[in-house]
Amino acid sequence: xxxxxxxxxxxxxxxxxxxxxxxxxxxxxxxxxxxxxxxxxxxxxxxxxxxxxxxxxxxxxxxxxxxxxxxxxxxxxxxxxxxxxxxxxxxxxxxxxxxxxxxxxxxxxxxxxxxxxxxxxxxxxxxxxxxxxxxxxxxxxxxxxxxxxxxxxxxxxxxxxxxxxxxxxxxxxxxxxxxxxxxxxxxxxxxxxxxxxxxxxxxxxxxxxxxxxxxxxxxxxxxxxxxxxxxxxxxxxxxxxxxxxxxxxxxxxxxxxxxxxxxxxxxxxxxxxxxxxxxxxxxxxxxxxxxxxxxxxxxxxxxxxxxxxxxxxxxxxxxxxxxxxxxxxxxxxxxxxxxxxxxxxxxxxxxxxxxxxxxxxxxxxxxxxxxxxxxxxxxx
Amino acid sequence: xxxxxxxxxxxxxxxxxxxxxxxxxxxxxxxxxxxxxxxxxxxxxxxxxxxxxxxxxxxxxxxxxxxxxxxxxxxxxxxxxxxxxxxxxxxxxxxxxxxxxxxxxxxxxxxxxxxxxxxxxxxxxxxxxxxxxxxxxxxxxxxxxxxxxxxxxxxxxxxxxxxxxxxxxxxxxxxxxxxxxxxxxxxxxxxxxxxxxxxxxxxxxxxxxxxxxxxxxxxxxxxxxxxxxxxxxxxxxxxxxxxxxxxxxxxxxxxxxxxxxxxxxxxxxxxxxxxxxxxxxxxxxxxxxxxxxxxxxxxxxxxxxxxxxxxxxxxxxxxxxxxxxxxxxxxxxxxxxxxxxxxxxxxxxxxxxxxxxxxxxxxxxxxxxxxxxxxxxxxxxxxxxxx
Numbered sequence: 094x095x096x097x098x099x100x101x102x103x104x105x106x107x108x109x110x111x112x113x114x115x116x117x118x119x120x121x122x123x124x125x126x127x128x129x130x131x132x133x134x135x136x137x138x139x140x141x142x143x144x145x146x147x148x149x150x151x152x153x154x155x156x157x158x159x160x161x162x163x164x165x166x167x168x169x170x171x172x173x174x175x176x177x178x179x180x181x182x183x184x185x186x187x188x189x190x191x192x193x194x195x196x197x198x199x200x201x202x203x204x205x206x207x208x209x210x211x212x213x214x215x216x217x218x219x220x221x222x223x224x225x226x227x228x229x230x231x232x233x234x235x236x237x238x239x240x241x242x243x244x245x246x247x248x249x250x251x252x253x254x255x256x257x258x259x260x261x262x263x264x265x266x267x268x269x270x271x272x273x274x275x276x277x278x279x280x281x282x283x284x285x286x287x288x289x290x291x292x293x294x295x296x297x298x299x300x301x302x303x304x305x306x307x308x309x310x311x312x313x314x315x316x317x318x319x320x321x322x323x324x325x326x327x328x329x330x331x332x333x334x335x336x337x338x339x340x341x342x343x344x345x346x347x348x349x350x351x352x353x354x355x356x357x358x359x360x361x362x363x364x365x366x367x368x369x370x371x372x373x374x375x376x377x378x379x380x381x382x383x384x385x386x387x388x389x390x391x392x393x394x395x396x397x398x399x400x401x402x403x404x405x406x407x408x409x410x411x412x413x414x415x416x417x418x419x420x421x422x423x424x425x426x427x428x429x430x431x432x433x434x435x436x437x438x439x440x441x442x443x444x445x446x447x448x449x450x451x452x453x454x455x456x457x458x459x460x461x462x463x464x465x466x467x468x469x470x471x472x473x
Numbered sequence: 474x475x476x477x478x479x480x481x482x483x484x485x486x487x488x489x490x491x492x493x494x495x496x497x498x499x500x501x502x503x504x505x506x507x508x509x510x511x512x513x514x515x516x517x518x519x520x521x522x523x524x525x526x527x528x529x530x531x532x533x534x535x536x537x538x539x540x541x542x543x544x545x546x547x548x549x550x551x552x553x554x555x556x557x558x559x560x561x562x563x564x565x566x567x568x569x570x571x572x573x574x575x576x577x578x579x580x581x582x583x584x585x586x587x588x589x590x591x592x593x594x595x596x597x598x599x600x601x602x603x604x605x606x607x608x609x610x611x612x613x614x615x616x617x618x619x620x621x622x623x624x625x626x627x628x629x630x631x632x633x634x635x636x637x638x639x640x641x642x643x644x645x646x647x648x649x650x651x652x653x654x655x656x657x658x659x660x661x662x663x664x665x666x667x668x669x670x671x672x673x674x675x676x677x678x679x680x681x682x683x684x685x686x687x688x689x690x691x692x693x694x695x696x697x698x699x700x701x702x703x704x705x706x707x708x709x710x711x712x713x714x715x716x717x718x719x720x721x722x723x724x725x726x727x728x729x730x731x732x733x734x735x736x737x738x739x740x741x742x743x744x745x746x747x748x749x750x751x752x753x754x755x756x757x758x759x760x761x762x763x764x765x766x767x768x769x770x771x772x773x774x775x776x777x778x779x780x781x782x783x784x785x786x787x788x789x790x791x792x793x794x795x796x797x798x799x800x801x802x803x804x805x806x807x808x809x810x811x812x813x814x815x816x817x818x819x820x821x822x823x824x825x826x827x828x829x830x831x832x833x834x835x836x837x838x839x840x841x842x843x844x845x846x847x848x849x850x851x852x853x854x855x856x857x858x859x860x
Contacts, residue, residue: 148718149689286806287567316566316745321789321800328799343718346748346791350798369796387723389748391790393772397752399723405688 101174102304102337103137103160108169110152110159114410127409129155131361132169134436135444137305140331142338144352144369146345146384148406151358153341157307160339173305234282234290241278244268244296251301263300270330271296288319292326299330309341324350345388349373354442357381360407360417363436367443375456377445379422382455416448424449528597528739529555529578529707534607535589536570536577545810547573548763555707558733560740562754562771564747564786568807570763571743575709578741579620580611598623599706622652625705629712631692635684641668641695642680645702652703667698671728690721694728701732707739714749726753747790751775756844759783762808762818764835769845779847781823817850825851 110130116123130152137143145153158164160171234243244264248254254263265275271292282290291311298306308327312320324347331338340351348355349369356366357380365378376382387399402421407413413420419429428448436446447453536548548570555561563571576582578594594606596619609616628634636644645664649655655663661680668676671694684692693713700708710729714722730753733740742753750757751771758768759782767780778784785803792798805822808814814821820831830850838846839853 148720288806317747317786318566318789318803319806321791321802324791324800325802345719346793349793349796350791350800353797373793373796384719385793387719388793389723389726389746389752391747391751391775391787391792393751393775395751399720399727401724402720405690 100139101136102139102141103174104170104172105136105156105160106134106170106172108133108156108159108171109167110155110164111167125410128361128412129409130159130166131412133358133361133363135356135363135366137337137339138353139304140335140337141354142327142331142340142352144348144355145339145341145358146343146348146355147358149343150360150406150409152361152409153358154309156358157309157339157341161307231287231290233294236282239279239281240268240273240285240293243282243293244278244300247297247301253301264296267296267300270333271299272326286319287315288322291315291319291323295323295326295330299334299336302334303336305337305339307339307341310343311340312347313342313344320347327351345373345384357384360409360412362417363444363446364418365443365445365447367440367445371440371443375443375454377439377443377450377453377455378418378447379424379449379453379455380418385455416446424453526557526597527554528557530593530595531574531578532593533589534574534577534592534594536573536582537587537589538583539585539587542811546763546813547810548577551760551763551765553758553765553768555739555741556755557706557739558737559755560733560742560753562750562757563741563743563760564745564750564757565760566745566807568762568810569760571760572711573763574760575626575711575741575743578606578709579624579626580606580609580616581620582611596623596707599704618652621648621700621705622703623705624707624709625700625703627693627696627700627708627710627713629715631689631696631716632684634696635692635699637684640681640683641687641699645680645699648699649702664698664702667702668695670701670732671695671698672724673698690717690724693717693721693725697725697728697732701736704736705738707741708733709741709743711743712745713742715744715746722749729753747775747787759786762810762813764818764848765846766819766849767845767847769842773842773845779841779845779852780819780849781825781851782819785822817848827851 108130109128109132112127112129114125114127116125133156135143145156147153155164159166162171238246241261241264244267245260248260248263254260264278268275268278273289273292273296277284277289282293285293294311311327312323315323327338328351330336338351340348342348342351352369354366354368355372357364357372357378359380365372365376365381367377372381373385376385383400383402389397400423404421407417407420415431416422416425416429416434419425422429426449432448434446434448436444439445439450531554532552534548534551535546537544537546547568551570551574553561563574565571573582573586577586577588578596582588588607592607596604596606598604598619604615604619606619609619635641639647642661642664645667646657646660649660649663650657653660653663665676665680668679673679673691673694679687679691679695684695687695693716697713713729714725717725726749729740732738742750744750754771756769757771757774758765759774759780760766761782767774767778767783774783775787778787782803785801788801789803791800803822804824808818808821814832816830816832816834817823817826817836820826823831826832827850836848836850838848840846841852
């Protein structure tokens with residue numbers, strides 16, 4: 094797990110996703126653009142887990158879906174380094190896009206989509222080569238299909254395997270890897286507990302041997318103990334199969350266990366992207382620092398003094414000028430209001446977008462619950 | 474300790490009291506029955522330092538449901554106390570009976586549920602009267618007064634608990650006017666004050682908005698304002714922060730602590746997040762399959778957990794101090810309530826289970842230290858570890 098092969102799997106460059114929004118005014122309709130993702134660049138290596146955190150509405154899910162082309166990106170490039178050639182995902186269309194999806198899979202969160210729209214629109218549009226695994230393992234499994242049929246569906250739909258015997262063999266293999274009881278393959282989902290259902294979802298996502306799986310809030314709905322099991326399972330499967338994960342979650346402590354590198358997102362942009370230890374112990378962006386300070390410790394004596402961010406997360410229809418975080422940032426200076434900070438590599442592999450990243454140091458000592466003293470107060 | 478009322482019909486006097494307009498600042502102690510304790514909120518003392526007054530005492534609570542698969546008992550012999558101005562944290566996995574327990578307190582159990590006859594739930598009202606919640610009829614006037622007026626509740630999903638077709642203010646005013654004899658105008662003023670209290674900016678504008686106009690964190694604040702608008706003495710919060718982002722969660726936790734300090738409310742806080750519990754609860758009760766397996770002061774239970782299940786739960790939580798770690802789950806799955814194991818409910822997953830003991834008889838509660846109770850055969854009658 095520790096030695097991640099250094100070759101690139103996915104490269105995302107200036108990814109933008111905009112949604113047209115119709116605002117009904119008295120006598121006219123105003124068209125506005127919601128920039129859900131506004132210029133995001135990062136890469137994912139083979140067999141690596143990249144964690145993606147941020148508050149709800151920051152665009153995490155949209156990034157995951159845009160990479161898989163479940164949503165069409167408005168601009169930007171997503172390059173997938175396949176076995177023999179590089180494919181620009183943003184250019185793919187029709188049959189070749191479908192062909193390509195065999196290599197990727199997605200573990201979806203429920204998000205704002207109801208199950209109904211998900212099945213009718215998205216499933217039909219993308220054909221069953223995409224496996225959908227929702228955050229809620231209760232609503233994402235068809236109650237009328239047996240577990241075997243659920244796991245086999247991506248194989249059949251993608252046409253990877255035709256013979257029943259081969260499909261059965263593959264399903265049993267992946268089910269065993271996901272620690273499902275093979276006796277249970279004939280049962281229906283209602284007979285399973287939350288943790289077991291999530292294992293079924295994972296088996297379904299991995300049955301086509303994808304290179305890349307998006308896990309969107311896949312463990313958020315589970316109890317701590319089951320959550321721990323699923324996190325361990327995902328790590329084991331990654332070791333065995335070399336699959337890369339984009340692990341989207343709002344729970345930072347789970348992300349800390351799962352990921353090799355972590356990206357922090359705020360209103361459609363990345364603010365920081367760094368190796369896990371670097372990000373959690375030496376965050377450079379005030380927003381990352383604020384997020385970390387808000388995680389409650391299971392230690393009644395640990396200082397719990399979350400940094401109060403003033404105001405609400407900005408409306409993506411009306412993004413603040415300059416640095417997007419300046420309206421809530423305790424360290425904002427005049428430059429933050431005017432100029433957009435550039436996305437720069439401040440230390441090896443540590444990217445940040447903050448004007449003051451060089452002067453601010455939020456490091457906290459490793460292995461202790463205490464947090465660093467708040468640095469220079471510069472109330473703006 | 475509140476004394477038990479001897480009479481067979483304890484809620485005659487209570488009913489009369491409850492029907493009176495709930496005192497806003499609670500200086501009224503008029504028709505106080507002679508046996509009742511003094512009202513807690515008379516002077517709004519700093520209840521954390523004041524000698525804790527027990528407002529809710531639950532003994533031997535067992536709830537069973539008649540289902541097609543027979544009688545299942547998701548809650549068995551649960552007992553706990555809530556003190557004014559203090560918070561009891563109820564921890565457990567889904568299916569452990571946390572929510573059913575609080576629904577019993579609110580008299581919100583479905584029709585096929587039955588509370589066992591040996592159950593005792595004593596509650597002291599704002600006015601100081603004592604009510605036996607277990608004997609109240611769910612639809613009775615007294616129960617309706619209790620629900621909301623005396624015991625407020627916050628749910629996990631604020632969107633699901635607000636009606637989408639009425640404005641926030643409309644729903645708050647309805648609650649206020651149900652429990653207080655005030656006119657529309659005054660109710661509106663109280664509602665605006667409450668919204669302001671929970672930190673919603675521009676409350677007089679927000680009050681006329683619909684729930685969907687508010688963001689998640691604001692909605693949860695509005696939910697808290699709604700629950701508090703009738704001035705409850707006890708607040709039950711069922712996973713109030715689980716659906717929220719960490720930053721908002723931190724704000725809501727701080728708000729709840731602050732409100733509790735100011736209003737002297739007792740609180741039952743249900744969550745499966747031990748990090749949250751460590752920050753907000755004074756006492757913890759850990760539930761497993763409908764039984765409280767361990768309870769005690771927060772610090773003691775977290776620092777020195779006695780029950781193997783509590784120990785397992787604490788090991789399973791990911792921490793920010795150990796990155797890319799393997800987590801340690803509690804082995805096995807929680808059994809379904811229809812096939813509740815004999816003896817200690819946890820013995821099927823317990824690594825230290827004693828064959829011939831743990832699978833035979835359910836352990837009694839023993840106290841390793843004052844106020845710290847555990848139900849486990851590994852601890853003997855004096856609370857010493859036998860293993």
